[in-house]
Amino acid sequence: MKSQLSVILLLAMIFTLGVYPLNSCALYNEPQPDDAPSSIDRTDYPALYLQEPPVYGEAVWMVQARLKELGYDLETTGYYNLETSSAIRMFQLANGLEANGAVSDVVWKNLFYGPDGEPNLPTDSTIPDKKRLYLEIDVATRTIKLVEEGQVIVKYPVAVGKSETPTPLGEWRVVQKSTHWGNGFGTRWMGLNVPWGIFGIHGTDKPYSIGTYASHGCIRMFNRDVEKLYPQVPLGITVRIVENGKMFPKDLKPIKLKKNSYGQQVVYVQSRLKELGIELDRADGRFGNMTELSIKYFQVWHGLKVTGEMDEETYRAMGMIK
Numbered sequence: 457m458k459s460q461l462s463v464i465l466l467l468a469m470i471f472t473l474g475v476y477p478l479n480s481c482a483l484y485n486e487p488q489p490d491d492a493p494s495s496i497d498r499t500d501y502p503a504l505y506l507q508e509p510p511v512y513g514e515a516v517w518m519v520q521a522r523l524k525e526l527g528y529d530l531e532t533t534g535y536y537n538l539e540t541s542s543a544i545r546m547f548q549l550a551n552g553l554e555a556n557g558a559v560s561d562v563v564w565k566n567l568f569y570g571p572d573g574e575p576n577l578p579t580d581s582t583i584p585d586k587k588r589l590y591l592e593i594d595v596a597t598r599t600i601k602l603v604e605e606g607q608v609i610v611k612y613p614v615a616v617g618k619s620e621t622p623t624p625l626g627e628w629r630v631v632q633k634s635t636h637w638g639n640g641f642g643t644r645w646m647g648l649n650v651p652w653g654i655f656g657i658h659g660t661d662k663p664y665s666i667g668t669y670a671s672h673g674c675i676r677m678f679n680r681d682v683e684k685l686y687p688q689v690p691l692g693i694t695v696r697i698v699e700n701g702k703m704f705p706k707d708l709k710p711i712k713l714k715k716n717s718y719g720q721q722v723v724y725v726q727s728r729l730k731e732l733g734i735e736l737d738r739a740d741g742r743f744g745n746m747t748e749l750s751i752k753y754f755q756v757w758h759g760l761k762v763t764g765e766m767d768e769e770t771y772r773a774m775g776m777i778k
Contacts, residue, residue: 497672498621500653501565505558510535514640514672518654519559521637521645522567523547534639568632568647568654575631575649590694591630591657593675594701595623598667600657600675602688610685614657615665615676623673624650625703626723627738628695632656633686644682648695651718651741657695658682694738703727703739708776713766717743725766728774729754 496502496513504516512535520532520540528543541557548555551566559567569575593600595616602609617623632647642659659679660666666678675697677685699705704724711721718741726739726747734750748764755762758773771777 498653499655499673501561503558503560504536505556506536506538506541510537512536516540517637517639517641519544519564519567521634521639521641525634526567532638564654569649575629589690590696591689592696592698593623593657594698595625595669596700598669600677600685602685609688612677612681612685613667615660615662615668615670617671617673618669621672622720623671623675623697624652624655624720624723624741625697625699626650626720626727626741627703628655628697628740630657630689630691630693630695633689633691635686642677642679642682644679644686646686646689649740652720657685704776708771710766710768710771710777713743715743715745715748715764722747724776725751725774728776732774 494507494511494513496504496511496515498515499518502515504511504519512533514534516536517532517534519536520530520534523530523540523543524532526547528546530539530543544559544563545555545557547553547567548557548563551571553563553566589602589604591600591602593614593616598614598616599611600614601611628648628650630646631649632645634645634647636643637645637658640661642661645656645658647654647656653673655673655675657675657677659682660676662670662676663678665671665676670676697703704727708724713722713725720741722743723739723741726736726741729747729750730736730739732754734754736746736750751766751770752762752764754760754774755764755770760769760773768777
């Protein structure tokens with residue numbers, strides 16, 4: 457009886473091993489889905505800080521690449537680990553910020569733009585004339601063109617933002633140029649001065665995405681194409697991002713706007729003002745003095761209450777809503 461029981465136990469063990477073979481994951485307690493690290497690929501200044509397990513993603517890679525570019529000695533892994541947190545703490549100390557090792561919107565802006573939150577651009581005399589040389593990206597056709605004196609110099613296919621993370625329409629400038637960020641950013645990076653996040657034109661390790669709506673708002677190019685375009689693009693060049701040639705949609709919700717507002721809706725208003733013949737410097741999503749004065753001018757012109765703010769009546773008079 458004892459020997460029969462031993463045989464039964466042995467057979468049971470063999471069966472178990474056959475169905476559930478031993479592997480290294482089982483031996484080391486493979487993390488359950490709830491323990492898996494979070495992926496943060498957004499570009500709208502997401503908060504980054506030490507967690508267990510550490511968060512990872514394109515946002516982390518972007519911070520690490522920028523820190524390396526600024527001379528900090530760390531490995532770019534895409535994981536927000538202790539080494540990255542320590543480098544951020546050193547950066548915060550060097551720039552008079554609270555040294556907590558976490559990335560806030562203030563840290564994002566200091567990393568990419570400097571202490572005053574504004575990018576370091578060439579002087580006005582050296583910024584290319586936007587009528588002479590500019591880039592135009594159309595998210596509808598997923599193309600980028602370098603235009604000089606009205607003539608298309610080169611044209612390439614691109615990938616743009618998905619519907620939930622759209623590429624920002626507007627008139628921006630290239631405020632940063634970098635090489636070999638790696639990972640999803642390919643071999644070249646050209647950053648834009650969009651006020652609500654970090655957006656840029658860059659290469660990719662996902663060439664199959666080109667020609668589609670695939671990114672988190674950035675503009676992806678084949679590495680071979682961005683390497684050709686990169687030396688032709690000076691700092692300060694205007695980048696027009698449109699949809700079928702327009703910077704505002706047909707269906708628009710009349711959100712109230714006033715001085716110091718910023719965002720995509722401000723771009724829509726600025727673009728419409730320019731279409732109506734009220735000249736602005738650029739549709740850059742920043743509601744400043746010039747935008748306020750332009751709206752006041754429009755309101756006076758159309759017999760509206762002069763507030764310098766966008767209300768439903770002003771939207772309607774501008775032909776942006778019915």
